[in-house]
Amino acid sequence: MIKRVGYIGLGLMGKPIASNLLKAGFELTVHNRSDDAVQKLVSLGALQAESPSQVAEASEVIITNLPDSSDVEKVVLGREGVLEGASEGTIFIDNSTIKPETARGIAVALSAKGVSALDAPVSGGDVGAIAGTLAIMVGGPREAFDRALPVFKAMGKAITYVGESGAGQVAKACNQVMVAAQMVAMGELLMLAQKAGVSPVRVVDAIQGGAAQCWALDMKPKRLFKGERGPGFKAYMMHKDLGIVLDTARSYGMPLPATANHMQLYEAMLQMGMRDLDNSAVIGVLETLVGEELEAAS
Numbered sequence: 001m002i003k004r005v006g007y008i009g010l011g012l013m014g015k016p017i018a019s020n021l022l023k024a025g026f027e028l029t030v031h032n033r034s035d036d037a038v039q040k041l042v043s044l045g046a047l048q049a050e051s052p053s054q055v056a057e058a059s060e061v062i063i064t065n066l067p068d069s070s071d072v073e074k075v076v077l078g079r080e081g082v083l084e085g086a087s088e089g090t091i092f093i094d095n096s097t098i099k100p101e102t103a104r105g106i107a108v109a110l111s112a113k114g115v116s117a118l119d120a121p122v123s124g125g126d127v128g129a130i131a132g133t134l135a136i137m138v139g140g141p142r143e144a145f146d147r148a149l150p151v152f153k154a155m156g157k158a159i160t161y162v163g164e165s166g167a168g169q170v171a172k173a174c175n176q177v178m179v180a181a182q183m184v185a186m187g188e189l190l191m192l193a194q195k196a197g198v199s200p201v202r203v204v205d206a207i208q209g210g211a212a213q214c215w216a217l218d219m220k221p222k223r224l225f226k227g228e229r230g231p232g233f234k235a236y237m238m239h240k241d242l243g244i245v246l247d248t249a250r251s252y253g254m255p256l257p258a259t260a261n262h263m264q265l266y267e268a269m270l271q272m273g274m275r276d277l278d279n280s281a282v283i284g285v286l287e288t289l290v291g292e293e294l295e296a297a298s
Contacts, residue, residue: 002091003027005151006059008052008075008082009096010037012231013122014065016129017095017155022046024154029058052076056085061151062092068240069098076106088114091144093151095136097121097241100166100173100248107140107165116144119165121172122156123179125233127219133157137175139167173248176241179279180262182216183238187283190221191290201225201297220280225297232278239266239275 003026007018010032018041022028028046031054032038042048049055052075056062062082066072072094076082082092092115094103100119107117118140128134134156138145145161152159162171189212193203204221207213223229242263249256268285269275277284287293 002060002147002151004029004058004060006030006049006055006062007065008032008055008063009065010041011065011067012126012234013129014095015041016126017063017065017122017134018046019044020129020132021151021154026151026154029055031055051080051085052082053080053085056082056090057087060090061148062086062090063095063151064093065095067096067237069102069244072096072098072106073102077109083110083113083115086110086113086115090115091148092117093120093148094118095120095122095155097172097176097237097244098169099244100169101251103139103169104166116141117165118144118148119168120152121168121175123172123175124156125219126231128156135175136160137162137168137171139163139169139171140165169244170248173241173245176238176245177256177259179216180238180242180259180266182214183220183280183282184262184265186216186220186280187286190224190283190294191286194292194295195290200294216280220278223278224280224283224294227296229277229281229284231276232280234275235266235269235277235279235281236275238279238282239263239270242266 005021005026006029008031015037022044029049030038030041030046031049038048092110103119110117118138120136120138122134122136124134135158136152136156138161162168190200193200265282265285
């Protein structure tokens with residue numbers, strides 16, 4: 001039975017996930033580039049490591065949650081990385097959203113040392129990370145998935161084994177196709193209602209019970225109506241993820257015309273200085289195009 005878990009990358013998502021692992025009773029070792037999140041978790045009972053290799057030495061399961069493919073490669077395969085400290089039989093889990101081919105390459109490198117790798121990106125935003133209700137989509141060896149299941153259950157509720165290495169990242173790419181579409185469509189419908197002189201609040205109330213119902217419509221409008229556009233899930237990360245989606249589709253000769261248009265809107269967000277806002281704040285680009293701002297709910 002797994003007792004010792006390590007977590008590397010304590011950002012908006014990683015910090016609450018790590019906290020939930022502590023609450024579930026795992027002996028937790030953490031590492032992060034900045035120290036504030038580390039000290040918060042240490043105050044809750046975690047142990048601090050000075051490098052990814054030290055996390056690996058102390059852990060039966062090592063988890064990363066990092067911004068991009070190159071970051072995961074560096075932390076796992078670089079100097080004082082996970083590969084240096086991991087021992088045979090260890091399980092490596094990556095909660096990051098990265099390229100499927102990168103996940104497969106890391107899995108091959110780790111397997112040479114007897115380490116099983118699971119690509120396990122998550123969905124559900126900071127709300128799901130805090131509540132421990134994330135959706136987790138997993139690729140890699142089935143035996144490793146079965147062993148790591150108690151760890152996954154401390155992090156999320158919808159835990160799905162998708163297939164071999166890279167399959168979790170393919171599932172996350174598909175997830176982000178839908179998420180981007182929902183965010184853009186939501187912004188368009190809110191602005192259309194307002195431009196037509198109808199209350200966007202009442203429009204949302206009217207359509208939530210029908211075919212338009214979705215997670216984005218359930219979670220995001222209430223914050224937008226209050227003028228709250230902080231993350232959540234940052235716009236620049238949505239932009240990065242859509243780049244992965246389009247690169248992956250390109251490698252299979254697959255056109256994604258709608259996703260390409262959504263990518264342009266998130267690119268505009270970055271150019272307009274909104275990179276650190278929530279991905280739902282893409283409505284700000286539409287506001288600029290329409291020439292008016294979404295009115296706050298009275």
